[in-house]
Amino acid sequence: MTPKSDSRAACLAFFIILLTHPASSELPRIIKIAALFNDDHGPSHELAFQRAVNMVNDDRTILTKAPVSADIGNFPADDSFKASKKLCELIRPGVVAVFGPTTPTAANHVQSVANALHVPFLETRWDYSTERSPFSINVHPHPGKLGKAYADFVRQVGWKSFVILYETEEGLVRLQELIQLPKTFDISMTLRQLTPGTEDYRPLLKEIKKSEETKIVLDCDYDKIEDILSQANEIELLTDYHSYLVTSLDIDKIDLSPYTEHNVNISGFRITDEETQPVVDYLKEFPNTGRGKQHALYSENALVYDAVWAFAKALNDLGSLQPLQMEPLSCEDPKPWRGGEDMLSYLREVEHVGLTGEIKFDADGYRTVFRLELLEKLRSRFKKTGIWSEGSGVNYTLTATEIEGHMVEKLQNKTLRVTTALTEPFVIERIFDYPHSQEAKERMSFDERYEGFSVDLTKALAKVVNFKFKFQLEPTNSNGAFKNGKWTGMIGELRSQQADMAVIDMSITSSRQGAVDFTMPFMNTGVGILYKKKKPPVPNLFSFLSPLSPDVWIYMTTAYLGVSILMFLLARLTPYEWENPHPCVDEPEELENVLTLHNCFWHNWGSLMQQGSDIAPKAISTRMVAGMWWFFTLIMISSYTANLAAFLTAAKMDSPVNSAEDLAKQTKIKYGTYCCGSTNAFFRSSTIPTYQKLNAFMESAKPSVYTTGNSQGIDRVLKEDGMYAFFMEGAAIEYHVERKCDLKQLGGLLDSKSYGIAMPKDSPYTKALSAGVLKLQESGQLQEIKKRWYEIERGGGFCKNDGQGNSAQLDLASLGGVFIVLIGGMVISIIIAIFEFTWKRRKLAVDENESVWAEMWEELKFAVNFRAGDTKPIKRDSSRAASKSLLSKSNADVANKYGVIGEEVKSLKSNRSRKDSTYACFNDNYGEKE
Numbered sequence: 001m002t003p004k005s006d007s008r009a010a011c012l013a014f015f016i017i018l019l020t021h022p023a024s025s026e027l028p029r030i031i032k033i034a035a036l037f038n039d040d041h042g043p044s045h046e047l048a049f050q051r052a053v054n055m056v057n058d059d060r061t062i063l064t065k066a067p068v069s070a071d072i073g074n075f076p077a078d079d080s081f082k083a084s085k086k087l088c089e090l091i092r093p094g095v096v097a098v099f100g101p102t103t104p105t106a107a108n109h110v111q112s113v114a115n116a117l118h119v120p121f122l123e124t125r126w127d128y129s130t131e132r133s134p135f136s137i138n139v140h141p142h143p144g145k146l147g148k149a150y151a152d153f154v155r156q157v158g159w160k161s162f163v164i165l166y167e168t169e170e171g172l173v174r175l176q177e178l179i180q181l182p183k184t185f186d187i188s189m190t191l192r193q194l195t196p197g198t199e200d201y202r203p204l205l206k207e208i209k210k211s212e213e214t215k216i217v218l219d220c221d222y223d224k225i226e227d228i229l230s231q232a233n234e235i236e237l238l239t240d241y242h243s244y245l246v247t248s249l250d251i252d253k254i255d256l257s258p259y260t261e262h263n264v265n266i267s268g269f270r271i272t273d274e275e276t277q278p279v280v281d282y283l284k285e286f287p288n289t290g291r292g293k294q295h296a297l298y299s300e301n302a303l304v305y306d307a308v309w310a311f312a313k314a315l316n317d318l319g320s321l322q323p324l325q326m327e328p329l330s331c332e333d334p335k336p337w338r339g340g341e342d343m344l345s346y347l348r349e350v351e352h353v354g355l356t357g358e359i360k361f362d363a364d365g366y367r368t369v370f371r372l373e374l375l376e377k378l379r380s381r382f383k384k385t386g387i388w389s390e391g392s393g394v395n396y397t398l399t400a401t402e403i404e405g406h407m408v409e410k411l412q413n414k415t416l417r418v419t420t421a422l423t424e425p426f427v428i429e430r431i432f433d434y435p436h437s438q439e440a441k442e443r444m445s446f447d448e449r450y451e452g453f454s455v456d457l458t459k460a461l462a463k464v465v466n467f468k469f470k471f472q473l474e475p476t477n478s479n480g481a482f483k484n485g486k487w488t489g490m491i492g493e494l495r496s497q498q499a500d501m502a503v504i505d506m507s508i509t510s511s512r513q514g515a516v517d518f519t520m521p522f523m524n525t526g527v528g529i530l531y532k533k534k535k536p537p538v539p540n541l542f543s544f545l546s547p548l549s550p551d552v553w554i555y556m557t558t559a560y561l562g563v564s565i566l567m568f569l570l571a572r573l574t575p576y577e578w579e580n581p582h583p584c585v586d587e588p589e590e591l592e593n594v595l596t597l598h599n600c601f602w603h604n605w606g607s608l609m610q611q612g613s614d615i616a617p618k619a620i621s622t623r624m625v626a627g628m629w630w631f632f633t634l635i636m637i638s639s640y641t642a643n644l645a646a647f648l649t650a651a652k653m654d655s656p657v658n659s660a661e662d663l664a665k666q667t668k669i670k671y672g673t674y675c676c677g678s679t680n681a682f683f684r685s686s687t688i689p690t691y692q693k694l695n696a697f698m699e700s701a702k703p704s705v706y707t708t709g710n711s712q713g714i715d716r717v718l719k720e721d722g723m724y725a726f727f728m729e730g731a732a733i734e735y736h737v738e739r740k741c742d743l744k745q746l747g748g749l750l751d752s753k754s755y756g757i758a759m760p761k762d763s764p765y766t767k768a769l770s771a772g773v774l775k776l777q778e779s780g781q782l783q784e785i786k787k788r789w790y791e792i793e794r795g796g797g798f799c800k801n802d803g804q805g806n807s808a809q810l811d812l813a814s815l816g817g818v819f820i821v822l823i824g825g826m827v828i829s830i831i832i833a834i835f836e837f838t839w840k841r842r843k844l845a846v847d848e849n850e851s852v853w854a855e856m857w858e859e860l861k862f863a864v865n866f867r868a869g870d871t872k873p874i875k876r877d878s879s880r881a882a883s884k885s886l887l888s889k890s891n892a893d894v895a896n897k898y899g900v901i902g903e904e905v906k907s908l909k910s911n912r913s914r915k916d917s918t919y920a921c922f923n924d925n926y927g928e929k930e
Contacts, residue, residue, distance in 0.1 A: 052308030147177030162215035306354035518756035526749030571595030589837030672705030
């Protein structure tokens with residue numbers, strides 16, 4: 001065997017002996033430790049310390065042959081001199097570690113003594129000092145890491161603004177991570193210190209309430225938390241819309257029984273997890289009988305317990321590898337303990353899982369690795385909702401179903417206060433079957449007295465989401481405006497938590513969105529222009545003549561006369577219009593022309609009236625005239641027909657302005673908006689040149705064109721009769737145009753916006769109500785509610801049947817002249833018929849003894865006698881012999897010119913106008929027979 005192998009065997013034997021040797025073989029028979037506690041927390045800390053020592057001594061796996069003996073000393077909390085004196089007494093026999101105290105001044109004295117004597121000092125207090133004492137080990141989580149946990153929570157929940165309510169300046173050091181947030185994130189923060197020297201914090205809390213801030217970080221001593229919450233409840237700072245982050249690690253020890261019915265959100269972290277095995281074993285061994293700081297798992301008590309166990313683990317590790325000797329120590333002659341350095345190094349490397357979770361120290365002796373549980377209030381208890389660690393931040397452990405279940409539970413136990421205003425058709429007073437006095441109406445409930453779109457919408461939403469509600473009217477009847485640094489109206493009520501939701505025609509704007517929350521929109525609209533319809537012109541009986549100007553009518557009449565005369569002249573000039581009246585006669589003595597002046601006028605008049613005629617030109621020249629006349633009449637009649645409909649309806653559609661651009665181009669017609677609403681804000685913030693011009697005009701107009709409400713604007717539009725236009729939201733215009741037939745909307749909408757249900761900022765119910773609105777939209781209930789209140793109830797649809805509302809419908813006043821022309825033509829035709837009858841009677845030399853009127857009466861009776869048939873008998877009275885003789889003579893003279901004799905005169909005369917050759921030949925044959 002070589003020397004090298006011998007040395008390896010010797011080393012192996014040494015390590016085997018070392019590992020199998022009892023752990024406490026190199027430790028003193030009794031290990032002494034000292035603990036110093038102040039009188040304030042002494043009983044609970046001392047109890048936890050003693051329990052830990054006993055548990056270590058009873059544990060058969062650690063320090064089995066070296067029991068721990070503890071010397072405990074107490075001192076007044078405000079007397080650091082007595083604390084130092086007591087410490088010197090405790091360490092005189094020699095100790096391996098010192099525990100306690102938690103007061104800063106006494107702890108600083110202990111640190112000084114520990115540093116001088118090289119005795120490890122185990123602390124359990126919150127220490128904000130940036131430099132660690134060489135021989136100090138702090139089991140309390142590092143302040144910087146705790147601050148990061150608070151900052152992570154604020155970022156996770158999305159707080160945009162909050163107020164830090166702190167007790168001492170030390171708290172500001174603890175919350176440095178929070179205080180630094182506004183530098184890197186869009187978050188606003190306010191610092192307010194609890195009034196020192198008093199237990200009445202109501203004045204300060206009232207200021208916070210006045211500021212409308214709903215997010216509060218509370219950093220104070222544990223004993224003051226319940227008092228502050230109680231006072232906050234008195235001034236209504238524990239509403240559904242307030243959220244608290246309590247920095248105490250013992251938030252679960254707070255008594256929430258007074259706030260069981262409050263839905264305020266109180267959150268915080270705890271360092272003791274009751275589900276871990278060390279905690280379960282501890283509570284099994286030492287059941288809790290105290291509350292608050294006397295609770296067995298109060299963080300400071302648990303840290304004292306864990307500090308003893310961490311020390312025991314480190315000492316056990318040290319004793320298993322090297323010896324440790326205790327030495328007497330003296331404050332008067334401070335000589336360093338030789339084993340202090342070794343003990344300190346093992347303490348820094350120890351790892352232990354205790355009541356407060358994993359315990360591990362960095363090189364400086366800080367506890368920087370730990371885990372916190374996020375707790376949130378649920379009725380009368382706290383529920384674990386997440387876990388925080390430095391690496392991953394806040395991770396929620398609740399599922400979406402659990403979160404939704406909690407929200408449903410909150411809503412079911414909540415009666416939401418719904419603020420609204422008297423605005424048609426959203427909230428209007430009911431129409432009662434019989435009159436009620438004002439006093440009787442005031443005694444009615446809201447549902448008994450009012451109805452409308454908002455009422456129906458709220459009822460439908462409550463049925464879908466399952467919540468109770470109560471209406472309240474906003475006194476000023478205003479949506480709200482930002483004045484003097486404060487919101488007014490319904491938005492002001494929401495921000496001050498005087499209402500839970502506002503259901504009215506409130507537009508969703510960026511400024512309002514910054515002040516309150518909105519649900520999903522329940523109605524889409526935009527800015528429109530309300531204007532009064534132009535009064536229809538005085539009816540003109542002869543408006544059918546208006547499509548053409550008087551000049552055109554004159555020129556067209558002249559053209560008619562000229563063309564007719566020209567056709568007559570050309571017909572007389574051209575040989576092709578003259579023809580033989582009797583084709584059977586080869587050489588007639590005269591020719592006939594059918595295009596007489598009378599026939600030319602009749603032919604052209606028929607063409608102008610788009611009618612036919614049995615008279616037709618034969619020559620090319622006359623046909624050219626007729627063709628050009630037909631082309632002329634085609635264009636003229638088509639233009640007249642097209643322009644007639646447009647002209648007769650133009651008066652009803654005519655308006656001096658038809659759009660926002662038209663308004664901007666003129667100054668005669670005034671226009672304005674509601675002074676304090678979203679429509680006015682739209683023009684003030686617009687970057688479109690046309691709208692900027694409109695806004696500049698409204699701003700400079702004297703007197704003011706702004707109104708104090710939509711109703712005043714509507715009245716002004718009606719009163720000023722076309723000299724004022726009012727900008728308002730399209731949904732309101734739609735409602736009033738349905739009922740006031742004198743009103744109309746000019747053009748389309750100028751923008752696009754929506755109505756939503758407003759709720760306090762960061763309301764926990766916004767998401768649930770938005771889901772309810774979406775369900776109402778999908779089911780069609782929203783459309784049904786709108787149709788009821790916009791098109792049916794309270795006169796809805798009245799103007800749809802208004803005669804003037806239909807631009808395609810013409811009345812008698814517009815077309816009365818056509819009937820007058822018709823009647824006039826009939827009268828003239830009657831007069832002409834009488835004239836023709838009289839003229840014919842004189843021409844035929846009728847018996848003068850018979851009255852013309854009597855004969856006319858006989859003819860009229862014959863005309864109306866439908867049984868008379870189509871033939872008329874000829875009267876042959878003796879009194880008419882002379883007339884008959886004269887008539888026969890006249891006919892004979894005419895007939896003889898053509899070589900016809902005897903009784904053929906009458907037949908020939910009737911045939912002269914005919915052009916049918918067959919008929920002419922028939923007459924010849926007839927003459928031969930005679």
